[in-house]
Amino acid sequence: MVMRARILVIEDELAISDLICMNLEAAGYESAAFYNGNDAADALERDASYDLALLDVMLPGRDGFSLLPLLRGKKIPVIFLTAKGDVASKVKGLKSGAEDYIVKPFEMLELLVRIEKILERAGKKREECIRIRDVCIYPERRQVTRGGTEVALKPMEFDCLMMFVRYKNIALTREQLLAGLWGVEFDGETRTIDVHVGRIRKKLDFWDVIRTIPRIGYRLEVKEE
C-alpha cells in the first residue's frame, strides 16, 4: 500500500464531514471521519498514525478543546474548524497549540492549501504523485494506485507508463517508445509496444487516456497543465 497522508476528520455535521472527506480523497489523501469527541478519542488511543487532524470545536461528547492535548501528545498537527466569528475559540485554540484554524463556512480549496502547507512544514509532505483521473503514479516507489488501491503494474508496463508521463500530450512514435524503453540499439518488433499499451490501458482503464495516433503510435492525454 502506498503511503498517503492520513487525515482525521472530527466533525459532527454529517454533510460537512462527508464533503470534506470526499475532497480529501479526491486530493489524494486518506481520510477517517468521527462524529463525536469520544469516538475520536477512542480511535486515537488505538491508532495514532494520523498525519493531521481537522477538528471541529463544537462537538457532542468531548469537545474539540479537550481533544487537543491528546492530539498534541501524539504529535498530530491540528486545524481547528470554528464557527464564523467565534474569535474567542480561535484565540483559545491557537494558544492551546493548534497549527491553524479555518472559519466555517470555508472554501474547500483553501482548506486543502492549508493542509498541504502544514504537512509540508511537518515534513510529512505527501510523496510527489502524478494524478491522472483516479490514478496516482508514484515514480520513486514505482507504484500506481487507482481509486486508492494499488494496481500491480509489471516493470515494463511501469516504465512505459512513465515514458508517456514524461512526454505527456506528445504523440510518441513506436520507434521513440522502443528507443526510450529498450535503448536505441535494440531492434525488436514495434508491435510489442501495442501489447504493453493494451495491458496498461486495461489495468488503469486508460482507454481514452492513452490515445492511439494512427500510423504513428500513442499519446498520453492529460487535460490540466
Added chain:
Amino acid sequence: MVMRARILVIEDELAISDLICMNLEAAGYESAAFYNGNDAADALERDASYDLALLDVMLPGRDGFSLLPLLRGKKIPVIFLTAKGDVASKVKGLKSGAEDYIVKPFEMLELLVRIEKILERAGKKREECIRIRDVCIYPERRQVTRGGTEVALKPMEFDCLMMFVRYKNIALTREQLLAGLWGVEFDGETRTIDVHVGRIRKKLDFWDVIRTIPRIGYRLEVKEE
C-alpha cells in the same frame, strides 16, 4: 516566412551532425551545421542570430570550451554534447555557463525536449499551436481543433496539412506534394492529392484557405500576424 528558432549545430562527426539536423528540421527548427570550431567562430562573427547552440566538446580547431565565451557573449544558450562518462567536461561546461549538457549517445527525443525547455526559458518558445482562423494545429500532439473541439484528421490528412503549413503561402505542385508525402520514389496518381485536399477542406472549412492554383496544385493561404 515563419519565425522558426535557429539552432547552431557544432559537431565534427558528420553522421551525428546530419542526424541531429534532420531531426531539428523535422521538429520545425532551422539548423545550421559546422564541423569544427574555427568555422563556427567565423560564422558567429558574421551572424549571431541563433537562438541556441548544440556544442560538441571535442572539436577540431578551437574546442567546445573555447567557443563558450563567444556564445555567451552573444547571449546564445548552449547545450553541451559530451561523450559518455566525461564527467570532468560536464562539470566544466556547466560551470562555464552552459545551459545544459547531454551525454552521447543520446535519445533524439530527449534532445528535442531539452531544446524546447531552454528556448521556453529564454522566452523564445516557438508557437506550440499554429492558428489559422478558428483552427489550431498542434504539431507535436498531431492534433487539430476547430472552434475548440477536436477534429479527427486521418494520418495522411494531417501530414498533408503539415506540409502546407510548412510551406505556407507557397504554391505547391502536385508532384511536390506527392514527393513530400510519400517519398520521391513513390509513383501514384497525382489526383490522389486532390482527394486529400478535398477532405481537409471539408473537415476544416478550408475552402478558401487552401487555394487551388490551376494547372499547378495548391497553396495554403495565411495572412501573417
Added chain:
DNA sequence: CGCTATTGTTACAAAATGGTTACAGAAACC
C-alpha cells in the same frame, strides 16, 4: 454557347493498421 481541360466529390475495395490473445523463451525467485 459548346467544347475541352481541369478540378471537386463520392464510393469502394484493397491494403494497412491496431486490439487482443495465447504462448514460449527468458528472467527471477526460491
Added chain:
DNA sequence: GGTTTCTGTAACCATTTTGTAACAATAGCG
C-alpha cells in the same frame, strides 16, 4: 533445479485508412 513471473512475438480478426476510378461540376476559351 524447479517453479513462478515476466515479456516479446506471432497470429487472428476487426477496423480504419487510403489510393483509385468514375462521375459531376466548373472554368477557360474560341
